[in-house]
Amino acid sequence: MTALAPKARSNNRRELILDASAVLFVEKGFASTSTRDIARAVGMLPGSLYYHFASKEDLLVAVFEEGVQRISQGVDAALKAAEPDPWMRLQAACEAHLAMLLGASSYAHVVIRTLPSDVPDAEKTLVGLRRAYEARFIGLCDALPLPSQVDRSVLRLMLIGAMNHTPVWYREGRDTPAGLARKFIDNLRAPLTCAKASGEANFEED
Amino acid sequence: MTALAPKARSNNRRELILDASAVLFVEKGFASTSTRDIARAVGMLPGSLYYHFASKEDLLVAVFEEGVQRISQGVDAALKAAEPDPWMRLQAACEAHLAMLLGASSYAHVVIRTLPSDVPDAEKTLVGLRRAYEARFIGLCDALPLPSQVDRSVLRLMLIGAMNHTPVWYREGRDTPAGLARKFIDNLRAPLTCAKASGEANFEED
Amino acid sequence: MTALAPKARSNNRRELILDASAVLFVEKGFASTSTRDIARAVGMLPGSLYYHFASKEDLLVAVFEEGVQRISQGVDAALKAAEPDPWMRLQAACEAHLAMLLGASSYAHVVIRTLPSDVPDAEKTLVGLRRAYEARFIGLCDALPLPSQVDRSVLRLMLIGAMNHTPVWYREGRDTPAGLARKFIDNLRAPLTCAKASGEANFEED
Amino acid sequence: MTALAPKARSNNRRELILDASAVLFVEKGFASTSTRDIARAVGMLPGSLYYHFASKEDLLVAVFEEGVQRISQGVDAALKAAEPDPWMRLQAACEAHLAMLLGASSYAHVVIRTLPSDVPDAEKTLVGLRRAYEARFIGLCDALPLPSQVDRSVLRLMLIGAMNHTPVWYREGRDTPAGLARKFIDNLRAPLTCAKASGEANFEED
DNA sequence: GATGAATGAGTTTTCATTCAT
DNA sequence: AATGAATGAAAACTCATTCAT
Numbered sequence: 001m002t003a004l005a006p007k008a009r010s011n012n013r014r015e016l017i018l019d020a021s022a023v024l025f026v027e028k029g030f031a032s033t034s035t036r037d038i039a040r041a042v043g044m045l046p047g048s049l050y051y052h053f054a055s056k057e058d059l060l061v062a063v064f065e066e067g068v069q070r071i072s073q074g075v076d077a078a079l080k081a082a083e084p085d086p087w088m089r090l091q092a093a094c095e096a097h098l099a100m101l102l103g104a105s106s107y108a109h110v111v112i113r114t115l116p117s118d119v120p121d122a123e124k125t126l127v128g129l130r131r132a133y134e135a136r137f138i139g140l141c142d143a144l145p146l147p148s149q150v151d152r153s154v155l156r157l158m159l160i161g162a163m164n165h166t167p168v169w170y171r172e173g174r175d176t177p178a179g180l181a182r183k184f185i186d187n188l189r190a191p192l193t194c195a196k197a198s199g200e201a202n203f204e205e206d
Numbered sequence: 207m208t209a210l211a212p213k214a215r216s217n218n219r220r221e222l223i224l225d226a227s228a229v230l231f232v233e234k235g236f237a238s239t240s241t242r243d244i245a246r247a248v249g250m251l252p253g254s255l256y257y258h259f260a261s262k263e264d265l266l267v268a269v270f271e272e273g274v275q276r277i278s279q280g281v282d283a284a285l286k287a288a289e290p291d292p293w294m295r296l297q298a299a300c301e302a303h304l305a306m307l308l309g310a311s312s313y314a315h316v317v318i319r320t321l322p323s324d325v326p327d328a329e330k331t332l333v334g335l336r337r338a339y340e341a342r343f344i345g346l347c348d349a350l351p352l353p354s355q356v357d358r359s360v361l362r363l364m365l366i367g368a369m370n371h372t373p374v375w376y377r378e379g380r381d382t383p384a385g386l387a388r389k390f391i392d393n394l395r396a397p398l399t400c401a402k403a404s405g406e407a408n409f410e411e412d
Numbered sequence: 413m414t415a416l417a418p419k420a421r422s423n424n425r426r427e428l429i430l431d432a433s434a435v436l437f438v439e440k441g442f443a444s445t446s447t448r449d450i451a452r453a454v455g456m457l458p459g460s461l462y463y464h465f466a467s468k469e470d471l472l473v474a475v476f477e478e479g480v481q482r483i484s485q486g487v488d489a490a491l492k493a494a495e496p497d498p499w500m501r502l503q504a505a506c507e508a509h510l511a512m513l514l515g516a517s518s519y520a521h522v523v524i525r526t527l528p529s530d531v532p533d534a535e536k537t538l539v540g541l542r543r544a545y546e547a548r549f550i551g552l553c554d555a556l557p558l559p560s561q562v563d564r565s566v567l568r569l570m571l572i573g574a575m576n577h578t579p580v581w582y583r584e585g586r587d588t589p590a591g592l593a594r595k596f597i598d599n600l601r602a603p604l605t606c607a608k609a610s611g612e613a614n615f616e617e618d
Numbered sequence: 619m620t621a622l623a624p625k626a627r628s629n630n631r632r633e634l635i636l637d638a639s640a641v642l643f644v645e646k647g648f649a650s651t652s653t654r655d656i657a658r659a660v661g662m663l664p665g666s667l668y669y670h671f672a673s674k675e676d677l678l679v680a681v682f683e684e685g686v687q688r689i690s691q692g693v694d695a696a697l698k699a700a701e702p703d704p705w706m707r708l709q710a711a712c713e714a715h716l717a718m719l720l721g722a723s724s725y726a727h728v729v730i731r732t733l734p735s736d737v738p739d740a741e742k743t744l745v746g747l748r749r750a751y752e753a754r755f756i757g758l759c760d761a762l763p764l765p766s767q768v769d770r771s772v773l774r775l776m777l778i779g780a781m782n783h784t785p786v787w788y789r790e791g792r793d794t795p796a797g798l799a800r801k802f803i804d805n806l807r808a809p810l811t812c813a814k815a816s817g818e819a820n821f822e823e824d
Numbered sequence: 825g826a827t828g829a830a831t832g833a834g835t836t837t838t839c840a841t842t843c844a845t
Numbered sequence: 846a847a848t849g850a851a852t853g854a855a856a857a858c859t860c861a862t863t864c865a866t
Contacts, residue, residue, distance in 0.1 A: 027323070028323070028324065029235075029237060029321065029323075029324045031235060031237035031238045031324075032237045032324055113321070115235065115319070117233070117234070117235075118234065118235045118237075118238055120234075150392075150393065151389050154381075154386065154389045154390070154393070155393055157368070157371065157372075157375055158364075158368035158371075158390060158393060159368075160371065161367045161368040161369070161370065161371025161372070161374075162363070162364035162365075162367040162368050162371075163367070164367065164371060165363065165364075165366065165367025165368075165370060165371070166363070166367070168367075169363055175360075180360065183357050183360045184360070184364060186356075186397075187356070187360070187361055187364060187394055187397060188393055188394065188397055189397055
């Protein structure tokens with residue numbers, strides 16, 4: 001117990017910086033957050049940050065990685081606990097995704113808010129991390145019972161776009177991550193059932 | 207005619223700056239674009255920009271306004287020409303929106319890419335401009351024939367989120383704005399229409 | 413006359429910076445001279461230097477180039493005016509070299525004092541400039557009437573080493589560049605000429 | 619024996635730091651070598667250096683002292699073994715000097731490469747050390763049989779300048795310290811004998 | 825003997841902006 | 846309408862150094 005303390009304190013410093021950075025990167029964006037801002041937030045001098053991180057970009061990458069890890073864990077845990085129905089699984093993933101994105105912690109939000117092209121030197125790393133996370137949704141969408149003419153990629157990207165836009169308009173109290181996930185999925189779900197019930201009538205136009 | 211020439215040339219200079227700024231703001235983000243970058247792009251010195259604009263933020267606001275105006279005009283024109291069916295009208299609006307967003311001009315993209323919170327001094331202006339534009343979609347969604355339990359706000363925000371996410375993944379050639387608009391609307395119309403048609407049958411769970 | 417004034421003033425600013433930098437680079441060395449030092453010496457703010465030079469290294473290169481040009485011109489002019497005798501020509505070159513090196517202007521001194529390896533990014537440029545200047549001495553040494561066993565490269569490098577060491581110990585008043593050049597050449601000419609004339613008989617003493 | 623071990627190990631650490639510093643000071647110069655560079659080279663943290671040395675300048679002084687001691691010992695040993703002839707003694711000293719300067723160890727090179735004026739606080743110490751070493755050459759040059767009009771100081775400073783310039787151009791394989799010393803001395807040796815033997819007839823050629 | 829963590833002053837450089845011309 | 850020259854503040858980062866542990 002006491003043996004763990006020093007290590008823990010050490011980690012605390014690093015985590016403190018990461019925490020503050022995550023909050024600031026969400027609030028003002030990476031480019032508009034200065035090392036001064038971060039240092040002030042953790043009660044250090046700007047130069048002291050460089051004991052823990054080699055550069056401001058490295059800090060972003062660390063925050064981003066943590067964000068990806070957290071949202072990944074959240075979604076994976078939700079999927080492990082989810083019912084087998086493909087729509088329910090997708091909804092569970094969305095709920096977890098939204099919960100991370102709209103929750104108290106800023107890490108996941110950094111992942112969504114930071115445009116890799118704003119950070120040329122770390123662009124590939126960030127894109128890679130994000131792609132690896134979002135890959136989960138490929139499988140989830142592939143599993144959906146959908147008419148063959150539905151473009152599953154577009155469906156997935158619609159959903160991801162819809163979810164990642166929520167931080168712009170979401171107000172706590174008026175909605176919940178779970179409620180939103182339900183509504184999102186409901187708005188997309190019916191095709192199969194519907195197609196079954198009423199034939200392919202829906203897709204005939206002209 | 208000749209009397210208009212000087213004014214026209216003047217406007218040309220101004221527009222040149224706006225054009226270059228729009229491109230750069232999209233490429234690297236507002237905060238990471240320097241007045242030097244812009245000046246270089248138009249073959250001026252940084253100080254010379256200040257004959258045309260009072261500040262870098264003013265430049266952003268001007269680009270943003272132009273972007274809002276262009277996308278608004280695009281959508282309004284599309285609506286004027288659209289069939290009366292509410293879904294078709296929404297689809298026409300989406301198509302126009304996507305066409306502006308994914309087209310050659312960067313103005314509309316700036317509107318979507320720039321987070322007002324990145325520019326505290328102009329935040330309210332930008333939010334106002336954007337809200338005024340997006341208001342169009344409130345009416346369009348209100349007009350849809352939907353079961354009463356559908357949350358039209360969420361539907362609209364889903365759609366807007368989905369559309370504004372396209373610049374991240376859209377690749378010319380593989381898709382078209384029109385094609386995407388069609389798929390987006392189809393992915394929403396079928397389930398929601400179906401829900402109406404077949405009652406509450408879809409929503410039985412547990 | 414008045415038309416030239418603005419250009420002249422403009423050049424004056426740049427030259428002022430170069431002058432001050434040359435002095436400081438000689439006094440404290442490139443690495444130990446800060447942009448603050450330079451700016452203070454010319455009555456500017458550090459950032460203002462960057463209107464004139466892209467980087468501190470660029471400033472060094474500019475000073476170095478000016479130094480090479482000045483010492484080259486000095487030596488070339490001396491050679492044009494020199495007697496035809498090879499030893500006298502070499503002496504004239506040495507005198508000019510020393511005059512530039514030990515004179516009031518610091519430019520030539522920077523060339524000798526700055527070790528290219530101290531400035532990795534500009535190393536090649538500096539080495540190239542210096543080599544081009546020193547090439548003059550290859551021809552001058554090749555023209556000397558010397559016994560065949562004399563290594564003319566070593567002779568030249570001895571002389572250059574001897575000359576470039578003078579700033580360390582030279583005290584105005586006690587000597588003059590011309591006097592030193594005479595002594596340097598005399599110290600070499602006599603033995604080498606003699607060796608030719610009298611074979612290996614030189615080693616008899618008392 | 620075991621009692622000496624800790625001291626020995628302690629000295630090893632110190633010497634390790636000195637060794638690494640010598641190498642780095644030669645490679646990049648004192649000003650451009652950071653304590654981080656040194657610490658990294660010996661596998662320590664920067665702060666740990668301060669157990670062994672009070673400051674970076676102290677480290678330089680220690681390296682410099684070691685360099686002066688080594689080159690002094692080298693030259694003194696060579697002189698002890700040298701023939702009595704003054705020119706041969708000078709040549710022996712040069713050979714030893716060059717051997718130290720161009721050899722594997724960087725210590726002597728630091729002495730030659732470091733400009734005391736780059737290190738204001740230690741300037742006097744360094745100048746004193748160097749002067750004490752170079753004093754050897756005063757005696758050696760005073761002993762030379764030379765015509766009275768030869769300025770022995772200039773001769774000595776020429777030689778020292780020539781020798782200390784060798785690290786700039788010396789390439790192992792193409793020459794050896796001994797070979798260079800021989801050439802240097804040969805290029806300077808004859809004056810007296812020659813003057814005696816052939817009078818002022820030396821300057822007639824062709 | 826050495827580390828982990830930080831300091832405080834400093835570094836070079838960049839930025840938006842100003843203004844006389 | 847634009848330039849040349851600068852400003853002043855701030856940027857990211859580095860440095861030698863300190864010190865409790």
